[in-house]
Amino acid sequence: MNISSLYIHIPFCLRKCQYCDFVSYPVADCGGFREQYPQLLLQELELYREQAELSLLHTIYFGGGTPSLLQPHEIELLLSALPQAEQPEITLEANPETLDEAKLAAFASAGINRLSLGIQSFQPQLLAAMGRGHSPQQAQDMVSAARRAGLSNINIDLIYGLPGQNLEQWQADLAAALALETEHTSLYSLTLEPGTPWWQQQQQGTLQPADDDLGAEMLELAIDRLAAAGYQHYEISNFARPGYASRHNLAYWRRENYLGLGVAAAGCLLNYRYYNQRSLEDYRRLLESGQRPLFDEEHLNIDQVMSEAIFLGLRLQEGIDFAAFAEQYGISPLKRFRRQIRKMEAAGLLEADETGMRLSRRGVLLGNQVFMQFV
Ligand code: SF4
Numbered sequence: 001m002n003i004s005s006l007y008i009h010i011p012f013c014l015r016k017c018q019y020c021d022f023v024s025y026p027v028a029d030c031g032g033f034r035e036q037y038p039q040l041l042l043q044e045l046e047l048y049r050e051q052a053e054l055s056l057l058h059t060i061y062f063g064g065g066t067p068s069l070l071q072p073h074e075i076e077l078l079l080s081a082l083p084q085a086e087q088p089e090i091t092l093e094a095n096p097e098t099l100d101e102a103k104l105a106a107f108a109s110a111g112i113n114r115l116s117l118g119i120q121s122f123q124p125q126l127l128a129a130m131g132r133g134h135s136p137q138q139a140q141d142m143v144s145a146a147r148r149a150g151l152s153n154i155n156i157d158l159i160y161g162l163p164g165q166n167l168e169q170w171q172a173d174l175a176a177a178l179a180l181e182t183e184h185t186s187l188y189s190l191t192l193e194p195g196t197p198w199w200q201q202q203q204q205g206t207l208q209p210a211d212d213d214l215g216a217e218m219l220e221l222a223i224d225r226l227a228a229a230g231y232q233h234y235e236i237s238n239f240a241r242p243g244y245a246s247r248h249n250l251a252y253w254r255r256e257n258y259l260g261l262g263v264a265a266a267g268c269l270l271n272y273r274y275y276n277q278r279s280l281e282d283y284r285r286l287l288e289s290g291q292r293p294l295f296d297e298e299h300l301n302i303d304q305v306m307s308e309a310i311f312l313g314l315r316l317q318e319g320i321d322f323a324a325f326a327e328q329y330g331i332s333p334l335k336r337f338r339r340q341i342r343k344m345e346a347a348g349l350l351e352a353d354e355t356g357m358r359l360s361r362r363g364v365l366l367g368n369q370v371f372m373q374f375v
Contacts, residue, residue: 009263011025038070060082089153101149104142117143117146120132143180160218170221192207315367319358347369
Protein backbone atom coordinates (compact mmCIF):
# COMPACT_ATOMS: atom_id res chain seq x y z
CA MET A 1 0.00 0.00 0.00
CA ASN A 2 1.35 3.40 -0.90
CA ILE A 3 1.30 5.74 2.12
CA SER A 4 3.10 8.92 1.21
CA SER A 5 1.51 11.48 3.56
CA LEU A 6 1.79 11.71 7.32
CA TYR A 7 -0.07 13.94 9.76
CA ILE A 8 1.30 14.43 13.28
CA HIS A 9 -1.01 16.04 15.84
CA ILE A 10 0.53 18.18 18.57
CA PRO A 11 -2.21 18.60 21.20
CA PHE A 12 -0.80 21.50 23.22
CA CYS A 13 -1.60 25.19 23.23
CA LEU A 14 -0.65 28.05 25.50
CA ARG A 15 -4.35 28.59 26.23
CA LYS A 16 -7.72 27.72 24.67
CA CYS A 17 -9.27 30.11 22.18
CA GLN A 18 -12.94 30.93 22.66
CA TYR A 19 -14.14 29.19 19.50
CA CYS A 20 -11.82 26.18 19.42
CA ASP A 21 -13.00 22.59 19.44
CA PHE A 22 -9.74 21.05 18.20
CA VAL A 23 -8.20 18.55 20.56
CA SER A 24 -5.63 20.64 22.40
CA TYR A 25 -4.83 21.16 26.05
CA PRO A 26 -3.23 24.12 27.82
CA VAL A 27 0.40 23.06 27.98
CA ALA A 28 0.84 24.26 31.57
CA ASP A 29 -1.75 21.64 32.64
CA CYS A 30 -0.05 18.73 30.84
CA GLY A 31 2.61 17.92 33.42
CA GLY A 32 5.42 15.76 32.05
CA PHE A 33 3.31 14.59 29.12
CA ARG A 34 4.52 17.42 26.91
CA GLU A 35 8.18 16.41 27.37
CA GLN A 36 7.38 12.73 26.85
CA TYR A 37 5.29 13.32 23.72
CA PRO A 38 7.98 13.07 21.00
CA GLN A 39 9.02 9.65 22.35
CA LEU A 40 5.39 8.49 22.39
CA LEU A 41 5.03 9.56 18.76
CA LEU A 42 8.11 7.54 17.87
CA GLN A 43 6.65 4.53 19.69
CA GLU A 44 3.43 4.87 17.71
CA LEU A 45 5.39 5.17 14.47
CA GLU A 46 7.16 1.89 15.23
CA LEU A 47 3.80 0.10 15.42
CA TYR A 48 3.05 1.21 11.86
CA ARG A 49 6.48 0.31 10.64
CA GLU A 50 5.73 -3.26 11.76
CA GLN A 51 2.25 -3.37 10.23
CA ALA A 52 2.09 -1.16 7.20
CA GLU A 53 4.37 -0.48 4.35
CA LEU A 54 5.34 3.12 4.93
CA SER A 55 6.48 4.53 1.57
CA LEU A 56 8.88 7.39 1.21
CA LEU A 57 6.88 10.34 2.51
CA HIS A 58 6.11 13.17 0.12
CA THR A 59 4.32 15.28 2.71
CA ILE A 60 4.59 15.57 6.49
CA TYR A 61 2.32 17.91 8.39
CA PHE A 62 2.70 18.96 12.04
CA GLY A 63 -0.78 20.22 12.98
CA GLY A 64 -2.46 21.05 16.24
CA GLY A 65 -2.86 22.43 18.71
CA THR A 66 0.25 24.53 18.47
CA PRO A 67 3.09 22.48 16.98
CA SER A 68 5.48 25.43 17.36
CA LEU A 69 5.44 24.67 21.10
CA LEU A 70 7.76 21.78 20.25
CA GLN A 71 11.44 22.58 20.27
CA PRO A 72 13.30 22.47 16.94
CA HIS A 73 15.48 19.58 18.17
CA GLU A 74 12.30 17.57 18.84
CA ILE A 75 11.09 18.22 15.29
CA GLU A 76 14.51 17.16 14.03
CA LEU A 77 14.35 13.95 16.08
CA LEU A 78 10.94 13.06 14.63
CA LEU A 79 11.95 13.89 11.07
CA SER A 80 15.11 11.83 11.37
CA ALA A 81 12.92 8.76 12.05
CA LEU A 82 10.76 9.26 8.96
CA PRO A 83 11.53 7.90 5.49
CA GLN A 84 11.34 10.85 3.13
CA ALA A 85 11.10 11.18 -0.63
CA GLU A 86 13.09 13.76 -2.56
CA GLN A 87 11.95 17.30 -1.76
CA PRO A 88 9.11 16.49 0.63
CA GLU A 89 6.75 19.22 1.77
CA ILE A 90 7.14 19.50 5.56
CA THR A 91 4.67 21.89 7.17
CA LEU A 92 4.65 23.26 10.70
CA GLU A 93 1.58 25.03 12.05
CA ALA A 94 2.63 27.85 14.33
CA ASN A 95 1.24 30.66 16.41
CA PRO A 96 3.13 33.98 16.30
CA GLU A 97 3.58 34.31 20.05
CA THR A 98 5.54 31.04 20.23
CA LEU A 99 8.14 32.09 17.66
CA ASP A 100 11.19 34.25 17.31
CA GLU A 101 13.71 34.55 14.52
CA ALA A 102 16.23 32.12 16.05
CA LYS A 103 13.55 29.48 16.61
CA LEU A 104 12.28 29.90 13.04
CA ALA A 105 15.82 29.44 11.69
CA ALA A 106 16.23 26.34 13.86
CA PHE A 107 12.92 24.91 12.57
CA ALA A 108 14.11 25.54 9.02
CA SER A 109 17.40 23.77 9.61
CA ALA A 110 15.53 20.90 11.30
CA GLY A 111 13.77 20.36 7.95
CA ILE A 112 10.59 22.46 8.08
CA ASN A 113 10.07 24.02 4.63
CA ARG A 114 6.49 25.27 4.90
CA LEU A 115 5.16 27.44 7.72
CA SER A 116 1.44 27.83 8.40
CA LEU A 117 0.81 30.78 10.70
CA GLY A 118 -2.42 31.09 12.67
CA ILE A 119 -2.97 34.82 12.32
CA GLN A 120 -6.82 34.77 12.12
CA SER A 121 -7.29 38.56 12.16
CA PHE A 122 -5.34 41.81 12.10
CA GLN A 123 -7.90 43.58 14.33
CA PRO A 124 -6.66 43.88 17.94
CA GLN A 125 -10.16 43.84 19.40
CA LEU A 126 -11.20 40.74 17.44
CA LEU A 127 -7.97 38.93 18.40
CA ALA A 128 -8.65 39.75 22.05
CA ALA A 129 -12.27 38.58 21.79
CA MET A 130 -11.14 35.28 20.25
CA GLY A 131 -8.66 34.77 23.08
CA ARG A 132 -5.66 34.77 20.77
CA GLY A 133 -2.28 35.43 22.34
CA HIS A 134 -0.64 37.63 19.70
CA SER A 135 -0.93 41.17 18.36
CA PRO A 136 -1.26 42.09 14.67
CA GLN A 137 2.29 43.48 14.77
CA GLN A 138 3.67 40.22 16.16
CA ALA A 139 2.03 38.30 13.32
CA GLN A 140 3.48 40.64 10.70
CA ASP A 141 6.91 40.52 12.35
CA MET A 142 6.92 36.72 12.34
CA VAL A 143 6.19 36.55 8.61
CA SER A 144 9.20 38.83 8.00
CA ALA A 145 11.30 36.80 10.46
CA ALA A 146 10.31 33.57 8.71
CA ARG A 147 11.50 35.03 5.40
CA ARG A 148 14.83 36.00 6.93
CA ALA A 149 15.07 32.48 8.39
CA GLY A 150 14.87 31.12 4.84
CA LEU A 151 11.27 29.90 4.78
CA SER A 152 9.97 30.52 1.30
CA ASN A 153 6.59 28.80 1.52
CA ILE A 154 4.32 30.49 4.04
CA ASN A 155 0.60 30.14 4.64
CA ILE A 156 -1.50 32.40 6.82
CA ASP A 157 -4.91 31.49 8.26
CA LEU A 158 -7.66 34.08 8.57
CA ILE A 159 -11.18 33.71 10.00
CA TYR A 160 -14.28 35.50 8.78
CA GLY A 161 -17.84 35.53 10.05
CA LEU A 162 -16.71 36.45 13.57
CA PRO A 163 -19.24 37.88 16.02
CA GLY A 164 -19.17 41.65 15.69
CA GLN A 165 -16.90 41.62 12.63
CA ASN A 166 -17.92 44.05 9.91
CA LEU A 167 -17.09 44.27 6.21
CA GLU A 168 -14.64 47.15 6.68
CA GLN A 169 -12.63 45.14 9.18
CA TRP A 170 -12.56 42.18 6.80
CA GLN A 171 -11.41 44.40 3.95
CA ALA A 172 -8.63 45.69 6.17
CA ASP A 173 -7.68 42.09 7.07
CA LEU A 174 -7.48 41.13 3.40
CA ALA A 175 -5.35 44.18 2.62
CA ALA A 176 -3.00 43.36 5.52
CA ALA A 177 -2.80 39.72 4.41
CA LEU A 178 -2.00 40.68 0.81
CA ALA A 179 0.68 43.09 1.99
CA LEU A 180 2.54 40.14 3.52
CA GLU A 181 2.82 38.53 0.05
CA THR A 182 2.66 34.98 1.41
CA GLU A 183 2.49 32.03 -0.98
CA HIS A 184 -0.75 30.68 0.47
CA THR A 185 -3.81 31.91 2.35
CA SER A 186 -6.49 29.85 4.06
CA LEU A 187 -9.81 31.47 4.95
CA TYR A 188 -12.09 29.83 7.47
CA SER A 189 -15.69 30.65 8.12
CA LEU A 190 -16.34 30.63 11.85
CA THR A 191 -18.70 27.95 13.10
CA LEU A 192 -19.80 27.94 16.71
CA GLU A 193 -18.98 24.39 17.76
CA PRO A 194 -20.90 22.81 20.65
CA GLY A 195 -19.07 22.96 23.95
CA THR A 196 -16.86 25.93 23.14
CA PRO A 197 -17.11 29.09 25.28
CA TRP A 198 -18.56 31.06 22.34
CA TRP A 199 -21.18 28.38 21.73
CA GLN A 200 -22.16 28.51 25.40
CA GLN A 201 -22.47 32.29 25.21
CA GLN A 202 -24.65 31.94 22.13
CA GLN A 203 -26.87 29.47 24.00
CA GLN A 204 -27.18 31.95 26.85
CA GLY A 205 -28.02 34.74 24.41
CA THR A 206 -24.94 36.80 25.27
CA LEU A 207 -23.18 36.31 21.92
CA GLN A 208 -24.71 37.19 18.59
CA PRO A 209 -23.31 35.05 15.75
CA ALA A 210 -22.48 36.71 12.43
CA ASP A 211 -25.15 36.87 9.79
CA ASP A 212 -24.87 34.13 7.09
CA ASP A 213 -25.33 36.62 4.25
CA LEU A 214 -22.54 38.79 5.60
CA GLY A 215 -20.31 35.72 5.79
CA ALA A 216 -21.03 34.90 2.13
CA GLU A 217 -20.33 38.53 1.18
CA MET A 218 -16.98 38.32 3.00
CA LEU A 219 -16.01 35.16 1.12
CA GLU A 220 -16.98 36.67 -2.24
CA LEU A 221 -14.98 39.78 -1.49
CA ALA A 222 -11.97 37.65 -0.55
CA ILE A 223 -12.26 35.53 -3.70
CA ASP A 224 -12.17 38.65 -5.88
CA ARG A 225 -9.37 40.38 -3.96
CA LEU A 226 -7.13 37.32 -3.85
CA ALA A 227 -7.73 36.47 -7.51
CA ALA A 228 -6.84 40.03 -8.49
CA ALA A 229 -3.59 39.63 -6.54
CA GLY A 230 -2.65 36.48 -8.49
CA TYR A 231 -3.80 33.77 -6.11
CA GLN A 232 -5.49 30.65 -7.46
CA HIS A 233 -8.64 29.67 -5.57
CA TYR A 234 -7.79 25.99 -5.76
CA GLU A 235 -10.01 24.77 -2.92
CA ILE A 236 -13.09 26.24 -1.25
CA SER A 237 -11.10 27.73 1.65
CA ASN A 238 -7.65 27.85 0.13
CA PHE A 239 -5.77 30.20 -2.18
CA ALA A 240 -2.23 29.77 -3.49
CA ARG A 241 0.24 31.40 -5.80
CA PRO A 242 0.95 29.12 -8.77
CA GLY A 243 2.93 26.08 -7.61
CA TYR A 244 2.18 26.59 -3.91
CA ALA A 245 -1.03 24.62 -3.33
CA SER A 246 -0.66 22.56 -0.16
CA ARG A 247 0.54 19.16 -1.35
CA HIS A 248 -0.45 17.60 1.97
CA ASN A 249 -4.01 18.87 1.92
CA LEU A 250 -4.34 17.96 -1.76
CA ALA A 251 -3.68 14.36 -0.69
CA TYR A 252 -6.72 14.54 1.63
CA TRP A 253 -8.99 16.05 -0.98
CA ARG A 254 -7.86 13.56 -3.63
CA ARG A 255 -8.54 10.80 -1.11
CA GLU A 256 -5.03 9.43 -1.09
CA ASN A 257 -3.74 7.31 1.80
CA TYR A 258 -2.38 9.05 4.85
CA LEU A 259 -1.24 8.02 8.25
CA GLY A 260 -2.01 10.05 11.38
CA LEU A 261 0.10 9.94 14.51
CA GLY A 262 -0.59 11.47 17.90
CA VAL A 263 -3.45 12.24 20.23
CA ALA A 264 -6.72 12.62 18.26
CA ALA A 265 -5.01 12.03 14.91
CA ALA A 266 -6.89 10.20 12.16
CA GLY A 267 -5.64 8.12 9.26
CA CYS A 268 -7.17 6.82 6.05
CA LEU A 269 -5.84 3.80 4.20
CA LEU A 270 -8.02 2.84 1.21
CA ASN A 271 -11.40 2.04 2.81
CA TYR A 272 -10.03 1.84 6.37
CA ARG A 273 -10.21 4.84 8.63
CA TYR A 274 -9.01 5.16 12.19
CA TYR A 275 -9.22 7.75 14.94
CA ASN A 276 -6.81 7.96 17.86
CA GLN A 277 -7.67 8.49 21.51
CA ARG A 278 -8.42 12.09 22.40
CA SER A 279 -7.20 12.02 25.99
CA LEU A 280 -3.51 12.27 26.77
CA GLU A 281 -3.73 9.56 29.42
CA ASP A 282 -5.54 7.01 27.23
CA TYR A 283 -3.14 7.66 24.38
CA ARG A 284 -0.13 7.06 26.63
CA ARG A 285 -1.64 4.06 28.43
CA LEU A 286 -2.35 2.15 25.22
CA LEU A 287 1.04 2.89 23.71
CA GLU A 288 2.82 1.84 26.87
CA SER A 289 1.03 -1.50 26.71
CA GLY A 290 2.22 -1.94 23.13
CA GLN A 291 -1.15 -1.27 21.48
CA ARG A 292 -2.18 1.22 18.85
CA PRO A 293 -3.82 4.16 20.67
CA LEU A 294 -7.12 3.76 18.85
CA PHE A 295 -10.38 5.37 19.86
CA ASP A 296 -12.36 4.09 16.90
CA GLU A 297 -11.95 2.56 13.47
CA GLU A 298 -14.23 1.83 10.54
CA HIS A 299 -14.25 0.01 7.24
CA LEU A 300 -16.15 1.94 4.61
CA ASN A 301 -18.12 0.14 1.93
CA ILE A 302 -17.62 1.06 -1.72
CA ASP A 303 -20.65 3.39 -1.75
CA GLN A 304 -19.27 5.32 1.20
CA VAL A 305 -15.83 5.53 -0.41
CA MET A 306 -17.30 6.85 -3.68
CA SER A 307 -19.44 9.43 -1.87
CA GLU A 308 -16.43 10.60 0.05
CA ALA A 309 -14.32 10.82 -3.11
CA ILE A 310 -17.03 12.99 -4.69
CA PHE A 311 -17.56 15.48 -1.89
CA LEU A 312 -13.84 15.78 -1.16
CA GLY A 313 -12.99 16.17 -4.84
CA LEU A 314 -15.69 18.79 -5.34
CA ARG A 315 -13.95 20.98 -2.77
CA LEU A 316 -11.22 21.42 -5.37
CA GLN A 317 -11.44 23.82 -8.27
CA GLU A 318 -10.23 20.96 -10.51
CA GLY A 319 -13.36 19.05 -9.45
CA ILE A 320 -14.02 15.44 -10.43
CA ASP A 321 -12.61 13.91 -13.58
CA PHE A 322 -15.19 11.33 -14.71
CA ALA A 323 -12.73 9.05 -16.54
CA ALA A 324 -10.26 8.96 -13.63
CA PHE A 325 -13.09 8.26 -11.19
CA ALA A 326 -14.44 5.46 -13.38
CA GLU A 327 -11.00 3.93 -13.66
CA GLN A 328 -10.58 3.93 -9.89
CA TYR A 329 -14.09 2.84 -8.84
CA GLY A 330 -15.38 0.99 -11.86
CA ILE A 331 -18.35 3.27 -12.54
CA SER A 332 -18.71 6.81 -13.85
CA PRO A 333 -20.20 9.41 -11.48
CA LEU A 334 -22.58 10.21 -14.34
CA LYS A 335 -24.12 6.77 -13.87
CA ARG A 336 -23.79 6.38 -10.10
CA PHE A 337 -24.85 9.93 -9.15
CA ARG A 338 -26.86 11.05 -12.20
CA ARG A 339 -29.87 12.25 -10.21
CA GLN A 340 -27.81 14.28 -7.73
CA ILE A 341 -25.66 15.81 -10.46
CA ARG A 342 -28.67 16.91 -12.53
CA LYS A 343 -30.41 18.34 -9.46
CA MET A 344 -27.36 20.40 -8.43
CA GLU A 345 -26.82 21.54 -12.04
CA ALA A 346 -30.42 22.71 -12.19
CA ALA A 347 -29.92 24.60 -8.93
CA GLY A 348 -26.93 26.36 -10.50
CA LEU A 349 -24.53 24.94 -7.92
CA LEU A 350 -22.66 22.46 -10.10
CA GLU A 351 -21.20 22.66 -13.61
CA ALA A 352 -20.81 19.38 -15.46
CA ASP A 353 -19.73 18.47 -18.99
CA GLU A 354 -18.83 15.15 -20.58
CA THR A 355 -15.36 15.10 -18.95
CA GLY A 356 -16.06 16.13 -15.38
CA MET A 357 -17.82 18.35 -12.86
CA ARG A 358 -16.96 21.13 -10.46
CA LEU A 359 -18.74 23.62 -8.21
CA SER A 360 -20.06 26.77 -9.83
CA ARG A 361 -19.17 30.09 -8.22
CA ARG A 362 -22.48 29.97 -6.36
CA GLY A 363 -21.79 26.35 -5.45
CA VAL A 364 -18.51 27.40 -3.83
CA LEU A 365 -20.50 29.67 -1.51
CA LEU A 366 -23.06 26.96 -0.77
CA GLY A 367 -20.78 23.91 -0.88
CA ASN A 368 -22.46 22.10 2.01
CA GLN A 369 -25.76 21.99 0.14
CA VAL A 370 -24.01 20.17 -2.71
CA PHE A 371 -21.98 17.80 -0.53
CA MET A 372 -25.11 16.70 1.37
CA GLN A 373 -26.52 15.34 -1.88
CA PHE A 374 -23.69 12.87 -2.23
CA VAL A 375 -23.59 11.56 1.34
S1 SF4 B 1 -4.32 28.08 19.04
FE1 SF4 B 1 -5.54 26.88 17.56
S2 SF4 B 1 -5.67 24.82 18.41
FE2 SF4 B 1 -4.94 26.17 20.05
S3 SF4 B 1 -6.79 26.74 21.16
FE3 SF4 B 1 -6.44 28.35 19.64
S4 SF4 B 1 -7.61 27.70 17.80
FE4 SF4 B 1 -7.43 25.92 19.18
